[in-house]
Amino acid sequence: MLKECIEALEIDPEGTYVDVTFGGGGHSRKIVENLNSGRLLAFDQDEDARIEAEKIKDRSFTFCQANFMYMKRYLKLNGVTTVNGILADLGISSHQIDSPERGFSTRFDGPLDMRMDKSISLTAAEILNEYSEEQLHKIFGMYGELKNAKTASRLIAQRRVTMPLQRTEDLKATLRPIAPRGKENKYFAQVFQALRIEVNEEMKALEDFLHQCGEVIASGGRLVVMSYHSLEDRMVKNYINKGKVFGEVEKDFFGNEIKPFEAVNRKPIEASEEETEENSRARSAKLRVAKKL
Numbered sequence: 001m002l003k004e005c006i007e008a009l010e011i012d013p014e015g016t017y018v019d020v021t022f023g024g025g026g027h028s029r030k031i032v033e034n035l036n037s038g039r040l041l042a043f044d045q046d047e048d049a050r051i052e053a054e055k056i057k058d059r060s061f062t063f064c065q066a067n068f069m070y071m072k073r074y075l076k077l078n079g080v081t082t083v084n085g086i087l088a089d090l091g092i093s094s095h096q097i098d099s100p101e102r103g104f105s106t107r108f109d110g111p112l113d114m115r116m117d118k119s120i121s122l123t124a125a126e127i128l129n130e131y132s133e134e135q136l137h138k139i140f141g142m143y144g145e146l147k148n149a150k151t152a153s154r155l156i157a158q159r160r161v162t163m164p165l166q167r168t169e170d171l172k173a174t175l176r177p178i179a180p181r182g183k184e185n186k187y188f189a190q191v192f193q194a195l196r197i198e199v200n201e202e203m204k205a206l207e208d209f210l211h212q213c214g215e216v217i218a219s220g221g222r223l224v225v226m227s228y229h230s231l232e233d234r235m236v237k238n239y240i241n242k243g244k245v246f247g248e249v250e251k252d253f254f255g256n257e258i259k260p261f262e263a264v265n266r267k268p269i270e271a272s273e274e275e276t277e278e279n280s281r282a283r284s285a286k287l288r289v290a291k292k293l
């Protein structure tokens, strides 16, 4: 949904924009094309994204290799206190998923790594081999929405007694007996998603980031967020509608709602049939756009 994201940002060629998920740089390159004397600051915590970003030799472009939960701090370091729009295209990039050695893909065998930022120490292997059965149950249920999360965590706990899980194939072999027949790939994708969210603390990063958006976007500016998971989408929706990731909107003494944004579209924008045919990941994408009050 490149076109939809760029349109939603309503780019002012003289404005300052942030792309907090640079990835392969598709969105960033388009934003830069639309700038005149404006600026784009892009973030990604992945080293490979930094290498890709070095190819953009444009005066208006600055890259920060950092977790977007520290966005405000890095903007300040770059002399920026307010911006006209922020884009977030959450989750993992096609480069990450297509690199077997990163362990994100259910298609190839690889180490159970799944770190976007290779400098953090927690890996998927550590979670699978060290977390309690109850913790695994919670992660698979909450982040993977597995119907048999309890059985999955029990199987893993039994398997690791004799042999620790090291490779993505070890994990798939352990869970294959309980994967729904004919839907194994979808099941493994949910398991991998759950682990990836835990390894990278994705929910915490999103919560911290959203709150900073309210502080740095100028009045009339845009927040554009694309998510691929119902928990993420719920957090984004709640933040836009209620000013908080969890809970109800607060009101002032006169009963006016205290919230920084208003939704531009009541319902999220979804990918066209044509796009979902080309890119299966787009099927679960939900794009929410908000305007700063």
Ligand SMILES: C[S@@+](CC[C@H](N)C(=O)[O-])C[C@H]1O[C@@H](n2cnc3c(N)ncnc32)[C@H](O)[C@@H]1O
Pocket: 020, 021, 022, 023, 024, 025, 026, 027, 028, 043, 044, 045, 046, 049, 066, 067, 068, 069, 089, 090, 091, 092, 093, 094, 116, 205, 206
């Ligand atoms: C879906 S991809 C973005 C693709 C990008 N829009 C493009 O056009 O190529 C998401 C990217 O965000 C990065 N990312 C995810 N969570 C992050 C976080 N908390 N902080 C910084 N980068 C993050 C990932 O490393 C990944 O490269």
